[in-house]
Amino acid sequence: MSRLSIWLILGATLTFLIGPFLIVIFAGMSAGEALAFPPQGLSLKWYAKVFTVESFRASFALSMFLAVFGTLAALMIGIPAAYALNRYDLPWSETIRTIVAAPIIVPGIIVGLALLRYFVVPLDVTITMALFVTHTALVLPYAVRVVSSSLNNLRADMEEAAVILGCTRLQAFLKVVLPNIRGGILAAFILGFVTSFNEVPASLFLSGPGVRTLPIDMISYMEITFDPSVAALSALLAFMSVTIVFVAERLLGFSRYV
Amino acid sequence: MFLNRTEGLALALPAALFTFLVFLVPVGILLSVAFQTDTGVWSLRGYIDFFAQPLNQTVFFRTLKLGILVAGASAVIGYAAAFCIVNLSPTSRGRVFGFVVLPLMISPVARTYAWIVILGRTGIVNDVIVGLGLSSTPIRLLFTETAVFIGLLQLFLPLMIISLVSAMENIPKDVVPAARVLGASWFQVFIRVILPLTKEGLVIGGTLVFTGALTAYITPAILGGSKVLMLETLLYQKVNVSNDFVSASVIAMILIVMCFSANLVLKRIASVKG
Amino acid sequence: MSDAFVSLTDLTLKYGSTVAVPKLNLDVAEGELIALLGPSGCGKTTTMRAVAGLLTPASGRIVIDGTDVTRTPANKRGIGLVFQSYALFPHLSAFENVAFGLRLQKLPDAQVRAKTEAGMATVGLSGFEARKPAELSGGQQQRLALARSLVMEPKVLLLDEPLSNLDARLRLEMRNELQRVQKNTGITMVFVTHDQSEALALADRIVLMQDGKIEQLGTPAELYAEPVSAFAADFMGFENIFRVEGTELVSDHGRLSVGFAVGAQLLAWRPSGVEVGTGPHKGRVIGSSFAGGHREYVLESPLGQIKADAPIGTPEVPLGQEVAFDLPQQTARHLAA
Numbered sequence: 052m053s054r055l056s057i058w059l060i061l062g063a064t065l066t067f068l069i070g071p072f073l074i075v076i077f078a079g080m081s082a083g084e085a086l087a088f089p090p091q092g093l094s095l096k097w098y099a100k101v102f103t104v105e106s107f108r109a110s111f112a113l114s115m116f117l118a119v120f121g122t123l124a125a126l127m128i129g130i131p132a133a134y135a136l137n138r139y140d141l142p143w144s145e146t147i148r149t150i151v152a153a154p155i156i157v158p159g160i161i162v163g164l165a166l167l168r169y170f171v172v173p174l175d176v177t178i179t180m181a182l183f184v185t186h187t188a189l190v191l192p193y194a195v196r197v198v199s200s201s202l203n204n205l206r207a208d209m210e211e212a213a214v215i216l217g218c219t220r221l222q223a224f225l226k227v228v229l230p231n232i233r234g235g236i237l238a239a240f241i242l243g244f245v246t247s248f249n250e251v252p253a254s255l256f257l258s259g260p261g262v263r264t265l266p267i268d269m270i271s272y273m274e275i276t277f278d279p280s281v282a283a284l285s286a287l288l289a290f291m292s293v294t295i296v297f298v299a300e301r302l303l304g305f306s307r308y309v
Numbered sequence: 310m311f312l313n314r315t316e317g318l319a320l321a322l323p324a325a326l327f328t329f330l331v332f333l334v335p336v337g338i339l340l341s342v343a344f345q346t347d348t349g350v351w352s353l354r355g356y357i358d359f360f361a362q363p364l365n366q367t368v369f370f371r372t373l374k375l376g377i378l379v380a381g382a383s384a385v386i387g388y389a390a391a392f393c394i395v396n397l398s399p400t401s402r403g404r405v406f407g408f409v410v411l412p413l414m415i416s417p418v419a420r421t422y423a424w425i426v427i428l429g430r431t432g433i434v435n436d437v438i439v440g441l442g443l444s445s446t447p448i449r450l451l452f453t454e455t456a457v458f459i460g461l462l463q464l465f466l467p468l469m470i471i472s473l474v475s476a477m478e479n480i481p482k483d484v485v486p487a488a489r490v491l492g493a494s495w496f497q498v499f500i501r502v503i504l505p506l507t508k509e510g511l512v513i514g515g516t517l518v519f520t521g522a523l524t525a526y527i528t529p530a531i532l533g534g535s536k537v538l539m540l541e542t543l544l545y546q547k548v549n550v551s552n553d554f555v556s557a558s559v560i561a562m563i564l565i566v567m568c569f570s571a572n573l574v575l576k577r578i579a580s581v582k583g
Numbered sequence: 584m585s586d587a588f589v590s591l592t593d594l595t596l597k598y599g600s601t602v603a604v605p606k607l608n609l610d611v612a613e614g615e616l617i618a619l620l621g622p623s624g625c626g627k628t629t630t631m632r633a634v635a636g637l638l639t640p641a642s643g644r645i646v647i648d649g650t651d652v653t654r655t656p657a658n659k660r661g662i663g664l665v666f667q668s669y670a671l672f673p674h675l676s677a678f679e680n681v682a683f684g685l686r687l688q689k690l691p692d693a694q695v696r697a698k699t700e701a702g703m704a705t706v707g708l709s710g711f712e713a714r715k716p717a718e719l720s721g722g723q724q725q726r727l728a729l730a731r732s733l734v735m736e737p738k739v740l741l742l743d744e745p746l747s748n749l750d751a752r753l754r755l756e757m758r759n760e761l762q763r764v765q766k767n768t769g770i771t772m773v774f775v776t777h778d779q780s781e782a783l784a785l786a787d788r789i790v791l792m793q794d795g796k797i798e799q800l801g802t803p804a805e806l807y808a809e810p811v812s813a814f815a816a817d818f819m820g821f822e823n824i825f826r827v828e829g830t831e832l833v834s835d836h837g838r839l840s841v842g843f844a845v846g847a848q849l850l851a852w853r854p855s856g857v858e859v860g861t862g863p864h865k866g867r868v869i870g871s872s873f874a875g876g877h878r879e880y881v882l883e884s885p886l887g888q889i890k891a892d893a894p895i896g897t898p899e900v901p902l903g904q905e906v907a908f909d910l911p912q913q914t915a916r917h918l919a920a
Contacts, residue, residue, distance in 0.1 A: 086431070132324035139313065292416070
């Protein structure tokens with residue numbers, strides 16, 4: 052194949068994948084009142100307005116809370132699980148693996164409905180707590196998978212060497228394993244953060260008036276108002292994700308782990 | 310490998326127990342609802358009633374159709390794009406690959422919203438159509454199957470490209486030139502060399518795209534609305550509009566069964582060809 | 584043996600319900616260099632892991648320097664182990680790798696520094712302290728792993744396939760290095776290998792293992808000259824092994840009269856023990872390759888394939904041609920079945 056046809060195909064594909072974002076960024080720069088492209092005059096007023104919308108601020112805070120603490124919680128239980136699955140001769144290891152991976156396979160909307168009806172309502176759990184638990188469960192498979200692959204790349208005999216040199220098992224984990232899977236843990240955190248922050252279907256039934264994650268808030272907002280603020284917010288969110296991933300890639304070669 | 314099983318179990322248990330209790334048990338109960346009548350008798354009534362309604366049938370087949378179309382289209386585009394990507398120099402390969410992965414990190418709401426700007430009444434496409442005089446008034450492009458198809462394709466195409474690129478990177482280096490030297494046309498190279506050697510990547514990518522399209526909520530909700538319902542949006546309506554939990558349970562089961570059988574069927578195809 | 588420094592008694596090792604090593608007995612004297620030799624899966628590595636404390640024996644005893652360590656955890660056993668993969672800590676510098684165990688002993692910093700520097704000097708790695716393991720060559724990594732174990736002054740140093748990851752030239756260098764270290768320190772060493780030439784070159788005594796059992800134990804000279812079984816003979820390079828029936832040799836392919844009767848059930852010849860060019864038997868040359876000091880022939884005979892080495896200087900026999908050969912009585916090794 053010639054250089055030209057290669058770049059034609061790639062150009063078309065990338066335009067399809069990336070192009071719409073560029074359009075959203077510009078649509079958000081409109082000076083007009085209605086969403087349109089090309090925008091009617093240029094201004095940054097919609098980008099500024101996003102920060103003044105009370106519900107966006109509240110839902111952004113909630114989404115941040117869920118993404119940070121849901122992922123941390125998933126890592127707290129996910130790292131030991133990944134370690135056990137990788138390093139121990141576990142009974143029922145396949146079952147445990149399947150159970151922990153299940154939230155990735157089951158469609159999110161079903162998870163949300165099931166948790167609402169058979170966890171939140173009967174146990175009288177608060178909405179925030181329910182969202183926290185759901186996001187932890189949804190991020191857990193990623194945490195286990197990324198940490199596992201990181202552990203896989205670390206030969207087990209390194210821990211044995213540490214033990215023979217005098218470490219207890221815990222010391223061997225802290226002194227030898229942890230420093231060497233730091234990158235994987237950070238990658239798992241970023242992947243979990245992005246997954247949780249962007250999550251919609253599972254949070255759908257668990258959201259109520261006043262307690263909504265940001266993406267759900269955006270959907271409800273755009274159903275009512277047809278102004279460019281959602282475009283501006285979309286562009287800002289895209290920018291946030293891209294920055295996080297870009298920095299992560301630069302610092303630790305994020306894509307190795309995903 | 311450590312042989313202390315109790316210690317290993319103690320480490321794995323919190324995660325397993327957590328997922329089991331707050332995830333599998335509620336989902337299990339939800340799925341069982343459709344098999345029981347109000348009096349608690351086991352029956353398939355819920356399923357029979359569900360499929361008796363024409364709307365539900367339409368939605369079911371539409372979801373299946375869109376899933377297959379999106380998976381098929383992304384396989385075709387994916388092979389072309391992946392083949393181009395692996396033929397790039399290492400630096401541009403990394404950059405292009407980065408641009409393919411990038412959309413996956415961006416909120417699906419933002420990704421889907423872009424299509425409203427493009428396909429809406431005052432969007433670019435309608436501007437062009439009206440501007441060229443192809444139609445005097447804007448055409449309805451949103452809330453059509455085509456819009457949902459395009460949105461889903463854009464959402465999931467990267468997954469297919471990633472799977473195929475990593476599959477193609479594992480093709481031994483000089484196999485394609487060797488086949489060319491032996492007299493194979495590009496089409497024959499694809500059918501006889503590339504396809505068999507990348508079928509695992511195709512299966513993984515295909516499963517991801519197909520199940521992703523089946524279970525996507527945001528795209529059909531925003532681009533299809535209530536005019537182009539898919540199973541996920543139908544489920545939401547059943548619960549929030551008509552309080553019909555039996556139908557919701559039936560849809561949940563259908564979605565799960567479809568996802569699992571997609572996994573199985575594609576795995577089977579891969580192993581038969583090999 | 585009363586002077587045993589390391590003593591394994593009725594040692595039984597299991598993986599799950601699979602018995603890898605049944606009732607092994609072995610004594611190693613202080614300062615001895617012992618090779619555990621055998622094909623993969625023979626139990627040599629399993630035995631070594633049990634001595635190191637990485638595997639708890641199902642039954643039996645391990646005594647080191649008069650102390651029963653059977654139930655002593657690996658981190659309290661005072662044994663060194665050099666892993667086949669070296670298992671260096673990638674996040675630590677060469678210096679910190681060597682100092683790792685010393686720091687765990689909570690030695691004063693000056694002492695850690697002195698011992699580490701001395702250890703690195705012993706293996707010729709002075710000047711490489713700041714490097715990360717990934718920045719060292721394969722041979723340097725191997726020596727770093729050795730230094731890391733040696734600074735702990737272990738009672739016994741175990742080495743898992745110490746030369747297998749090195750290229751031919753480095754292997755020879757490392758072989759000398761190991762011998763030198765052993766001579767200087769007088770440390771008791773047990774190393775595991777599947778390569779008989781490595782075992783022959785390095786060890787004071789060789790433990791040849793198969794299926795978890797000791798097939799033969801002896802000095803390199805003994806094993807080389809007098810293997811006791813077909814397995815040992817095959818492992819030691821007796822590539823032509825045949826059954827004996829009266830005055831005939833028998834193989835799965837056919838039989839051949841050798842004209843002498845022996846009491847043994849099996850006779851074995853090294854390729855160098857087979858004569859080519861003279862002799863009562865006829866074979867066709869189906870393989871011939873130059874090997875420096877000799878030429879290696881493969882002959883098609885009534886007994887099937889026979890491997891024979893002919894000294895350089897004897898006339899070369901072309902492929903496909905018939906040639907006379909002899910399986911002489913004096914180069915035959917007598918074996919029990």
